Amino acid sequence: MRILHTSDWHIGRTFHGVDLLADQESVLEEIAGIVSREHVDAVVLAGDVYDRSVPGAEAVRACNRALVALREAGATIIATSGNHDSPARLGAGADFAAAGGLHLFTTVGGVGHPVVLDDEHGPVRFYGVPYLEPDVCRSELGVPAARTHEDVLTAAMERVRADIAAVDPGTRSVVVAHAFVVGGDATDSERSISVGGVETVPAAAFEGVDYAALGHLHSPQEIRSWLRYSGSPLPYSFGERSDAKGVWIVDLGAEGLESVRKVPLTSVRGLSRLTGTLQDLLDGAEHADAEQDYVSALLVDERRPQDPMRRLRERFPHAVHLEWERPGGNPELRYRERVRGRDDTQIVRAFLDDVRGEPTDEEMSLVSEAFAAVTAEKEGER
Secondary structure: OOEEEEEOOEEEEOOEEEEEEEHHHHHHHHHHHHHHHHOOOEEEEOOEEEEEOOOHHHHHHHHHHHHHHHHHHHOOEEOOOOOOOOOOHHOOOOOHHHHOOOOEOHHHHOOOOOEEEEEEEEEEEEEEOOOHHHHHHHHHHHHHHHOHHHHHHHHHHHHHHHHHHHHHOOOOOEEEEOOOEEOOOOOOOOOOOOOOOEEEEEEEHOOOEEEEEEEEEOOEHHHHHHOOOOOOOOOOOOOOOOOOEEEEEEEEEEEEEEEEEEEEOOOOEEEEEEOOOOOHHHHHHHHHHOOOOOEEEEEEEOOOOOHHHHHHHHOOOEEEEEEEEOOOOOOOHHHHHHHHOHHHHHHHHHHEEEEEOOOHHHHHHHHHHHHHHHHHHHHHHH
């Protein structure tokens, strides 16, 4: 059986305020093409289908189009809910959808009750483990003392292993889950799924299955040969600009896992971080390759340029983020050390110079008068 592993679509997400829906539809259409070309039997989607618990109408329509395309390409779809999804909304009509080949695992009650697909070697059991919030699901999982993600996920996987053992310990099996496994590398675009650092779970929690398809971390990575993150199909932060986005193609043979290989996805639009003076960025030939990228720029002009984003977008129309840092400044220096030895008037002068330019003598005279008035008022209260 051939399986395509994907996750973290985050349909409806924006990137520094830019609508990504067209980019998302493009890459999801590409995934449907891979399903057709590779003769994929099942697509597993490991959570965070949407970016919000209440997705917009356009996001819902885009998701529906993507799922229809996957079915038309010939694959059965097994999907779980992630921490961004609303389980109730994503799972609405799940029984009806299953009749059409879309199997949605969004409830604790569905853990341990697999979708069974057959190939020439017999059955393959697909188990879906949605994102599990310890405070919400520990009672239903029968572990009332559970406080961490490891506690509840271990209880969920015990149900999976018990079901496999009850049928046939040699039965081929796949689990689809949304979790943060120890050893995985996070980026800065995943939303934390816990409070207090108790979100991680050990890889050993997933033992007992032939393949574990994970979602939540946005960089594609291998934790074990049988335990992997597909990552998001698009980069959702500049920290992911060097990621090679893709999907995993997983082949199961008669005895279990045979091979896993990565199929790369086309970059819809690149991401670039540029540093220099505004004029350097506007004129420098070395930045030509970034002209159609999403751009994050760090300006190092001596003085803050006027209207820098508008001017930057004349060359980089997809510039989305801008910072200014005075050259020679030390951003690591603590504020207390920077102002040590200065009087109040000097501090105000430096502040005004930083935010809008050198203040005039008349302006500084008004500042001095204001300080003198405050001092006189305090002296009068003694």
